[in-house]
Amino acid sequence: MQVYLSGEIHTDWRERIVNGVAALGSDLNVRFDAPVTDHAASDDCGVAILGAETDKFWHDHKGAKLNAIRTRTAIEAADVVVVRFGDQYKQWNAAFDAGYATALGKALIVLHGPDHAHALKEVDAAALAVAETPEQVVQILTYVQTGKLPG
Amino acid sequence: MQVYLSGEIHTDWRERIVNGVAALGSDLNVRFDAPVTDHAASDDCGVAILGAETDKFWHDHKGAKLNAIRTRTAIEAADVVVVRFGDQYKQWNAAFDAGYATALGKALIVLHGPDHAHALKEVDAAALAVAETPEQVVQILTYVQTGKLPG
Amino acid sequence: MQVYLSGEIHTDWRERIVNGVAALGSDLNVRFDAPVTDHAASDDCGVAILGAETDKFWHDHKGAKLNAIRTRTAIEAADVVVVRFGDQYKQWNAAFDAGYATALGKALIVLHGPDHAHALKEVDAAALAVAETPEQVVQILTYVQTGKLPG
Amino acid sequence: MQVYLSGEIHTDWRERIVNGVAALGSDLNVRFDAPVTDHAASDDCGVAILGAETDKFWHDHKGAKLNAIRTRTAIEAADVVVVRFGDQYKQWNAAFDAGYATALGKALIVLHGPDHAHALKEVDAAALAVAETPEQVVQILTYVQTGKLPG
């Protein structure tokens, strides 16, 4: 089962999911993928490789498109897409990924705190699960692969 | 040409586009569609029709799903999807629609002010046009239908 | 908006929806389609047209396939599929239609009484609305077309 | 060849198919998948992982969606979908899976006793084989992989 971890890049939620699954040993057959989570590299990749831009819009544009080579390919290859909304930033790219995954028929898991529930209601409505903690995502992946519930 | 107007519901940008196109008379063959833009109705439609919920999450959930009957059907029927990001609110549903439209291969036009350019770079990177004013969208629709440029 | 009314054929739920929408006059642009609801004709159409069968299985088989010419074509042409589960019979064809519509990405509305909620949880989980009365379906269609709520 | 075994969870039909194929040794290249067949876990997975619900409908809803992460992913990955209808329960999820698999163009094998033939005629009409025993399914899988017939 291929799982793509989209969204927030400023907390350790991805590590908690990946490590949580790894701790279960060979019972689970899950492969994870994710966007580049180095914020500076992600912002500047376009001009770093393809040449500087004087206009910030095109600076951003070239970078966003390079990142799309990775993210769209990975979402298309995924069985399950987990999208995390954190407390900071607009995170429109996370919501974009959720919409993109939904239109492709991927199983969508949304991960966010209760404060964001109203603002994310359209995204949650497209999801097969709405979790609040990375540990719940580990439990979901464990359950859908092995049928075992926590506790 | 079927055009879906997604996103912000608190300014008159849809009217400015629809009226701008209407002012051009029969030269353009454009039909517009949009989500329900009555904020209260949009929030409460689920419980108003299908029964009250004690839990706010499910209150929102029922409403978001009813609205999805309209929005997903309309996006799928559209040739062009215009997504407007305003100054307020999280607007994750707008970004979700942009991702959904992109995965379906729709022609995407994003409409937002320059302040949002960096935060919207992934959404803009998926668009065929990034406009700042509704009048530019009218000009785009005019051009792609008639080949005529403004001025 | 093309709406397909699948499922139970022994109560007047289709008439209540069609008449309810018609009573709203020209405000709504909804076209309805449905399977053949004459139980005897639906059961015997295969042998009536294509010749008798001695084996009941093939008698049924020929009829079910003829009906599929109508039902599959209509579901594929629909924007919204309403599936009604009544109190009697196995109604596996209704659940089959719900699964078929879901895989095609149609907006699914399920209509059933509370007694069936547990047994239909997988079907309901794929739906954008779960209604208990035909009048609620009329209200849903009214809302998603006009934005107007009841009352 | 990837085979998904959908439907009834109260008899040993899956074991009989899996063991029957295993008994044939390395001649067959068949991988099996199935839903979670622990009835209690399947019913309660949603609340066990994502938190309790006071309303039974949402209790069921959360569970049904978690299970869909597994079942829809597995049906989409399958070449052949076997759907078993037993003697008990409504089994609407089995019929839903049959419709879902049909719309995706999967090869469908339906497995049920003769008593259900009339009620399942629409499902059978979509199938490439209608079997009565798990052993017949083993024979089908053997034949389509090796060309060898029983006896």
Added chain:
Amino acid sequence: MQVYLSGEIHTDWRERIVNGVAALGSDLNVRFDAPVTDHAASDDCGVAILGAETDKFWHDHKGAKLNAIRTRTAIEAADVVVVRFGDQYKQWNAAFDAGYATALGKALIVLHGPDHAHALKEVDAAALAVAETPEQVVQILTYVQTGKLPG
């Protein structure tokens, strides 16, 4: 309902279907399409328009491709594809059309006499109806549109 009439061009089966439906007046909403049925024009269209070929293979090739502009477009636009196998010729193009229509998920009706049943078993197995006379096809179209059976 769009119906494509593929196959044999040496008997009046198309006229019998079209006239039979026309005789039913405005009750039916069926539009028919068909290949070019003028055998000589169909064979020579390629060289007549695009220039002569010395090699018979390319003479045929250019014609077959021109005809494909019509036939593939029409099959893709059809809801129902009727394929007639007559008593003469190899009619491989008819079987090709049946396979093409099947892969596109079209409702397939095969029309042939009992002598061809064994040789056409794979084609018949993909069909939703196997008829022996054009009048049966008229009855099928009548039934799937109106629910009325003959007699």
Added chain:
Amino acid sequence: MQVYLSGEIHTDWRERIVNGVAALGSDLNVRFDAPVTDHAASDDCGVAILGAETDKFWHDHKGAKLNAIRTRTAIEAADVVVVRFGDQYKQWNAAFDAGYATALGKALIVLHGPDHAHALKEVDAAALAVAETPEQVVQILTYVQTGKLPG
């Protein structure tokens, strides 16, 4: 039948096809679409509507994307795509359109003089017809709609 006329914009080939079909009166049901053929408008549309660019690459980029709103939508709506290669310019956009149309399964007609035959062999290999004159395209459209050959 919807026909898209892609490619060269410096000769009157589109007019000759459109007028040639129009001269045939009501026998043909063909609707034509095309890119914007005003070279200057096509080159400058992006900056004229969305604001000037100092870098020629982005000047071109904005224009090319605006034009894509029209061209991709039109190719997707077409049944037949005619691509004309003239004597001048690189015309890579014409070849791009041919590849785009081919991947979408459109019926492709390529129109070019014999000098370009070797360089266009991959494009021609994807076509259902290779014509040298606009009049041949008129004859093809006439034949595939009416079955009538020239002369």
Added chain:
Amino acid sequence: MQVYLSGEIHTDWRERIVNGVAALGSDLNVRFDAPVTDHAASDDCGVAILGAETDKFWHDHKGAKLNAIRTRTAIEAADVVVVRFGDQYKQWNAAFDAGYATALGKALIVLHGPDHAHALKEVDAAALAVAETPEQVVQILTYVQTGKLPG
């Protein structure tokens, strides 16, 4: 590269292709699949596994559907579909497979003698290669994998 070998089952053409490729050693990465080529088993598989039929039509029907589990799955998994037409029988299933493969966008190679060229012109027109001998098919597979030509 996955290659499906469809059609005639009465000569050794499949062996000549498979052996010809095997003789080239590890240079080629080709996996072959084919229908069941045991004529008696193929005809009787349905009734042998699923029970006898008194009516020959249903005898054939059950068998044809069982075989379709193998053939349709294999064609969908193939990159290249080779369809062989021999000198005997109607071989409508071969032409059906060619149409099915074409609609799925598979690379089609047709293999037949010159006598059948006119009757197969529509099938050949959909092919990327028309070969007369199995050895030519081996050469094609060699070339498209290694770039090496014979001799």
Added chain:
Amino acid sequence: MQVYLSGEIHTDWRERIVNGVAALGSDLNVRFDAPVTDHAASDDCGVAILGAETDKFWHDHKGAKLNAIRTRTAIEAADVVVVRFGDQYKQWNAAFDAGYATALGKALIVLHGPDHAHALKEVDAAALAVAETPEQVVQILTYVQTGKLPG
């Protein structure tokens, strides 16, 4: 990640990309594919295998179709398609491949010198990256796989 290298065959750009990636060792998981780059073999493959043609058009046609068995299959299997435009020849097949890849939703990287920028603006507009050197393509593939930027 599967990468297809389309276009120019007269310089060593493919080797520079493949070697550049190989020099990075096991950090990258990239598999490359390409058309046959032996110009003479590519031109003559059709007649070399399938028999001579007196008409140059059909000589080219047979070869172009054989090559399409390789190229279309490879583009469909690719995650990323790199299309190189060199200084010579019309290179319409390169532009055709770019259009084909775009319609299939592949991540497109275009590689060309600044002189071709205006003529390639429609192709560049469909790309996620426009590079000038093979080394930039190596850096892109490195970045999208590892998140590491050059320098």
